[in-house]
Amino acid sequence: MTGSVAPIPSVPDPKLDQNIMLFVRLLRQIGFRTGPASMIDAVEAVQQTGLANKAYLYHALASSLIKRHEDQPLFDQAFRLFWRNPQFHEKLRALLLPQIRLPGGDADQAEDMARRLSDALGGSPETRPDALEEVTIEFDATATATDTDRILHKDFETMSADELRLAETAIARLAPKLPKRLTRRYRHGQQGKTIDLRAALRDASRRCGLVMPRFRRRIEMSCPLVILCDISGSMEQYSRVMLHFIHRLSAVQPRVHSFLFGTKLTNISRQMRQRDVDLAVGDVAVRVEDWSGGTRISDSLVQFNREWGRRVLGEGAVVLLITDGLDRTRDDGLSAQMERLGKSTSLLIWLNPLLRFDGFVPKSHSIRAMMPHVDRFLPIHSLQSIMDIADSLGGVDNCLDPSIEGWRRAARLAALAPQSAAAYAQEKE
Amino acid sequence: MTKAFQSVQSLQQALAAVGYIASEGLAVSLYLALAKARPLFLEGEAGVGKTEIAKTLAHVLGRDLIRLQCYEGLDINQAAYEWNYARQLLEIQAAGADQTDAHARVNALFSDAFLIERPLLRALRPGAGGAPVLLIDELDRADAAFEAFLLEILSDWQITIPEIGTIAAASPPIVIITSNRTREIHDALKRRCFYHWVDYPSRAVELAILQEKAPVAGAALQAQLVDFVQALRDKQLFKAPGVAETIDWAQALVALNCVALDPQTVDQTMGVLLKYQDDIARIQGSEAAQILAEIQLAATHGDAASA
Numbered sequence: 001m002t003g004s005v006a007p008i009p010s011v012p013d014p015k016l017d018q019n020i021m022l023f024v025r026l027l028r029q030i031g032f033r034t035g036p037a038s039m040i041d042a043v044e045a046v047q048q049t050g051l052a053n054k055a056y057l058y059h060a061l062a063s064s065l066i067k068r069h070e071d072q073p074l075f076d077q078a079f080r081l082f083w084r085n086p087q088f089h090e091k092l093r094a095l096l097l098p099q100i101r102l103p104g105g106d107a108d109q110a111e112d113m114a115r116r117l118s119d120a121l122g123g124s125p126e127t128r129p130d131a132l133e134e135v136t137i138e139f140d141a142t143a144t145a146t147d148t149d150r151i152l153h154k155d156f157e158t159m160s161a162d163e164l165r166l167a168e169t170a171i172a173r174l175a176p177k178l179p180k181r182l183t184r185r186y187r188h189g190q191q192g193k194t195i196d197l198r199a200a201l202r203d204a205s206r207r208c209g210l211v212m213p214r215f216r217r218r219i220e221m222s223c224p225l226v227i228l229c230d231i232s233g234s235m236e237q238y239s240r241v242m243l244h245f246i247h248r249l250s251a252v253q254p255r256v257h258s259f260l261f262g263t264k265l266t267n268i269s270r271q272m273r274q275r276d277v278d279l280a281v282g283d284v285a286v287r288v289e290d291w292s293g294g295t296r297i298s299d300s301l302v303q304f305n306r307e308w309g310r311r312v313l314g315e316g317a318v319v320l321l322i323t324d325g326l327d328r329t330r331d332d333g334l335s336a337q338m339e340r341l342g343k344s345t346s347l348l349i350w351l352n353p354l355l356r357f358d359g360f361v362p363k364s365h366s367i368r369a370m371m372p373h374v375d376r377f378l379p380i381h382s383l384q385s386i387m388d389i390a391d392s393l394g395g396v397d398n399c400l401d402p403s404i405e406g407w408r409r410a411a412r413l414a415a416l417a418p419q420s421a422a423a424y425a426q427e428k429e
Numbered sequence: 430m431t432k433a434f435q436s437v438q439s440l441q442q443a444l445a446a447v448g449y450i451a452s453e454g455l456a457v458s459l460y461l462a463l464a465k466a467r468p469l470f471l472e473g474e475a476g477v478g479k480t481e482i483a484k485t486l487a488h489v490l491g492r493d494l495i496r497l498q499c500y501e502g503l504d505i506n507q508a509a510y511e512w513n514y515a516r517q518l519l520e521i522q523a524a525g526a527d528q529t530d531a532h533a534r535v536n537a538l539f540s541d542a543f544l545i546e547r548p549l550l551r552a553l554r555p556g557a558g559g560a561p562v563l564l565i566d567e568l569d570r571a572d573a574a575f576e577a578f579l580l581e582i583l584s585d586w587q588i589t590i591p592e593i594g595t596i597a598a599a600s601p602p603i604v605i606i607t608s609n610r611t612r613e614i615h616d617a618l619k620r621r622c623f624y625h626w627v628d629y630p631s632r633a634v635e636l637a638i639l640q641e642k643a644p645v646a647g648a649a650l651q652a653q654l655v656d657f658v659q660a661l662r663d664k665q666l667f668k669a670p671g672v673a674e675t676i677d678w679a680q681a682l683v684a685l686n687c688v689a690l691d692p693q694t695v696d697q698t699m700g701v702l703l704k705y706q707d708d709i710a711r712i713q714g715s716e717a718a719q720i721l722a723e724i725q726l727a728a729t730h731g732d733a734a735s736a
Contacts, residue, residue, distance in 0.1 A: 038620065041465075045623075048464050049437065049457060056437065059457035067619040069472060069610075069626045184502025185574060197514040198506075202592065205535045209521045306667055314612045315501075315572065336707070 016051075017043050020061070023082050027065060030074060034065055041065075057083070152384045155356055157237040167383050168244045172277060174387065177394030178222040178253050179347065181316045185219045192217035223316045223346070224255035228304065230323035231288065232262040232295035238353050238381070239291075242322055243284060245386055247277045257312040261300035262290035267308070297327040297366060301337035309344050318347045318393075322380060324354045327366035335369040342373035351389065355379035434460065449478070449485040450630075450637045458625035459486070468583050468604035470619055473627030476671025479607040483564035486603065493556035495602075496564045497548040499571035505578060509549040509588050517543055539592040550588055553598035560600040569608040576618050583621050630672060632659055638672055643679035653690045654679055656724040658702070664716075666708045677701050692718040 024039045045060040058079060066075050148170050151163050159167065188199050192215030199214035227246050231239040239260075250256040250272040257269045266288050274280040285291070313319070319341065327334065342348045350370070354360055356379050362368055371377070378392075379385045434440040440463075441456040451459070459482070462469035471479045487494035497508060517538050524534050546554075552563040568576070582588060583604065587597040606622060608614055630638065632655055639651045646654070654675060662669040670678075678701045687694050695717045703709045712720075 033616065035620065041623075044465065045461050048461060055453060056457055059454050060461060062454070063458040063461055063623040063625055066626075067616060067624055068613075072626065183572065185504065185572070198512060201512065201514060201517050201538065204521065205538055208531055209524060209535055211518065211521065306665065311610050311612060314569070340707075 013047075016046065020046065023061070023078070024065065026078055026082060027075070030078060032065070032071060032075075033067075038065055038067075148383070151382075152387075153382050155381050156241050156353070157381070164241065167241060168277075170383055171241070171244045171248050171386060174248050174390045176249055176252055176390035177392075178225065178249075179318050179393055180220045180222050181346070182218045183221050186216040187219050188214065188216050191215055222253055223318045224257070224312070224314075225249060225253055225320060226312050226317050226345070227256065227258040227320045227322065228300075229258065229260050230262070230295060230297070231260045231291055233292045234295065234324050234326050235322075235353070236292045238322075240281070241386075242380075243272075243281050244277060247272050247280050251275075255315075257308070257317075259304060259308070260284070260288055261297070261304075262293045263296050263299070264290060265300045265303045265307075266290075295323075295327050296329060297323060297325070297370075298329070298334040298337055301341060302333070305337060305340050305344070309341070313344045316346045318349065319345045320349050320351055321374070322351045324352055325350075325367040325370055326354075326364055330365055334366055335373070338370045338373040342375070347376070348374050349376045349378065349393075350374040351378050351380040353379065353381040356381035356385075434463065436460075443489050444482075444485055447485055447488055448641045449481060450634055450641065451482070452628075452630065452634055455482070455625055455627060458623050462605075462623045463603065465623075466601050466603075468606055468622040470614075470622035470624045471605065471607045471627050472610050472624070474629070474669065474671055475609050476673035477627045477629060478672055479627050480564065480566055483562055483566075483605040483607075486605070487562040490562065490603070491558040492603070493558070493561035494564060495548050495552045495556075495561050496566060498566050499568050499575070501570060501572055503571045503575050507547060508575070508578070509547050509582075510590060511545045511547065512539070512592075513543045513545050544590075544593075549582055550596065552602040552604075553582075553586065553588065553596060555599055560598065560602045563602040563604045565604065565606045567609060568606050568614060569611045573615065576615050579618060580621070583618070629662055629669065632656070635659070635672060635675060639675065639679055642676045643683065645683045646679045647688060650682065650688060650690070651679065652728070653724065654682070656728070657690060657695070657720060660720045660724060661702070661712070664712065666703065666711070667705045668703070668708065670702045674702050690721060692721055695721060 020043050021039060024034050024042065027034050041064040042061050045064045046057060049056040049060045051057060061079065062072075062075060066072055147166055151159065151166060154163065156164065156167065186194070186196070188196055194216055196214045196216035199216070200211055203214060204211040227249070229239065229242050229246065235242075246256070246258045246268075250258065250269070256272065257267070258272050260266045260268055268284045268287065271280050271283040271287065274283065321341075355377070362371055378389060380389060434443065437453075437456050437460045440460050441451055441453070444451050444456070458469060461467075471482070473479055483496075484494060486492075520534075520538060520543075524531070548563070552561055555561075565579070568579075585597070586601040587595050589595045604622075629635075635655045635658070636651060639646070639655060640648075643651070658670055658675045658678070678698065681698050681701045682690075682694070685694070685698070696713050699709050699713050699717070703712060
């Protein structure tokens with residue numbers, strides 16, 4: 001107690017406690033990670049503010065149970081449903097008994113409930129067994145290593161379902177090397193560039209005042225990764241494999257932020273952190289609404305730059321942009337958005353499945369708009385190319401293709417002076 | 430001088446009395462943090478008054494304010510304590526050949542006399558008027574490793590110094606942590622705190638803040654300013670203006686002897702409000718004139734309705 005707030009004697013109210021407990025359980029069902037400690041906090045907080053003012057109940061629960069701003073809208077809806085509708089409360093209690101499940105949910109209520117909330121309340125548990133079956137099939141496929149070799153250079157687009165599954169298992173076994181950077185933290189050592197005075201003096205106290213130099217050097221850490229993956233119609237054949245690749249990266253590096261985009265941007269970082277890849281991919285499929293639709297790269301980048309850029313691009317983050325770059329809407333803002341993205345990150349890597357064609361020339365308007373701002377441009381169409389990427393992310397200069405570097409320079413020039421772009425086009429023809 | 434707040438309202442009033450207009454949500458969170466002696470974690474866009482609340486609270490309670498500004502690479506040496514190496518070395522030299530009591534002298538090298546206290550350790554010592562207010566500002570700028578170090582302090586109110594032992598606070602400080610959300614803070618740290626998202630203020634609150642902070646601007650100009658800024662926040666800008674920008678703008682307009690907004694003045698002073706070239710280019714000119722026309726229309730409508 002600080003003495004700055006008068007303590008209010010706590011009056012145990014078993015009914016209120018129980019209600020808060022039920023409310024916390026509801027929150028957990030809709031995806032909040034609320035531990036028992038937070039629940040106790042909530043009970044104490046409500047006891048402190050009292051129940052005289054309804055708004056105080058809301059704020060007391062909010063400040064002890066919400067830990068992330070994104071959860072606020074969902075919390076608000078859950079709060080409104082739980083604390084204002086006594087009938088709903090009854091239903092909820094019935095629902096929490098393990099055997100009984102509500103079908104679908106009432107039509108009148110389902111309307112204003114957020115989708116996740118309604119999923120939590122009436123969702124069917126049928127998806128799990130499917131996922132388990134798939135796992136057993138994959139187990140059969142892993143046995144043959146030579147099969148993996150056979151499909152190494154095959155384009156994902158032309159693979160059969162079995163071959164794709166084989167590729168996915170191969171991806172699950174990758175050990176990607178990630179880009180690293182020096183942090184401003186130090187490690188003690190016998191060698192290094194700076195002297196560690198603290199260690200030296202502590203050592204001196206053991207040597208009766210004889211000071212010997214001790215050193216320290218900066219620690220290297222892998223950079224956070226930000227992955228932006230296109231899931232529009234033209235990328236349809238690749239998106240599932242890409243999800244497996246993203247899952248693998250998320251498993252080896254805790255700081256991966258992944259987003260999918262078609263016509264709008266969806267953050268799938270949390271889903272991708274699940275251990276089981278099939279459950280993770282299943283969860284993503286439920287969350288994303290614009291599978292295999294159109295592409296609006298520019299709009300998605302606007303949304304990313306505005307809402308996420310400043311939150312996830314810190315600490316020397318590296319961006320992997322997975323897209324074929326085909327955007328039919330001729331949007332002039334695309335180049336500016338790519339420039340902003342390129343300048344907010346230490347390294348912008350564009351992974352493009354179209355690069356599989358030997359004669360690939362960046363003719364599309366959107367590709368030419370994006371090209372000047374990327375630092376590296378790599379193919380991602382086969383298992384081999386994914387393996388190459390996994391190996392080369394850590395190194396810096398070992399994968400610059402001279403011909404691609406030529407295009408990039410030309411595109412940069414074009415961005416600076418339109419006349420030279422015309423000259424470049426003529427030269428190509 | 431220790432004050433006890435009996436209720437959320439009394440806290441809100443005490444803050445308002447020294448010029449900080451707190452929304453109800455913020456007041457409840459702050460009240461709970463004080464009552465439960467737990468840190469308050471404030472997240473929000475830059476310029477919404479997160480840092481200011483700690484300063485005001487220290488002022489209201491009559492406590493010392495200890496501020497720890499975070500940055501990348503911040504470590505224990507800068508945040509909690511450091512040994513005075515120069516003095517230690519001199520002490521060793523001074524002892525020189527004098528072999529008497531060598532062991533005791535060496536031990537004395539690691540005593541309070543050689544310890545430099547940094548903000549976190551200082552916050553554990555009682556200050557004037559009781560335990561101080563500790564402001565850990567912009568925690569998102571420090572790296573994740575530093576958060577882990579904070580855990581011990583925030584839950585047990587103690588710091589362990591290997592050479593001496595554990596130093597515990599007699600009474601825990603009032604801790605306010607702020608973050609601009611340039612990265613996510615780990616859940617383990619958030620769990621120990623009360624959390625509040627400091628949003629842009631509503632029209633009424635922002636008007637009250639302007640009356641407090643820029644009283645020289647007339648009531649008409651204040652209302653116009655607030656309407657304009659509120660409209661601007663709906664425009665999906667890369668960085669919407671915060672309260673700090675509104676206050677700056679009001680003061681800038683006063684300095685320019687402006688009594689009412691007109692498109693030309695808005696364009697000229699846009700740099701006070703918006704800090705990104707893309708945003709300025711978008712709003713300057715026709716867009717700004719349009720917003721201005723809209724709020725003038727709404728204002729005359731409002732007058733007509735009230736008349």
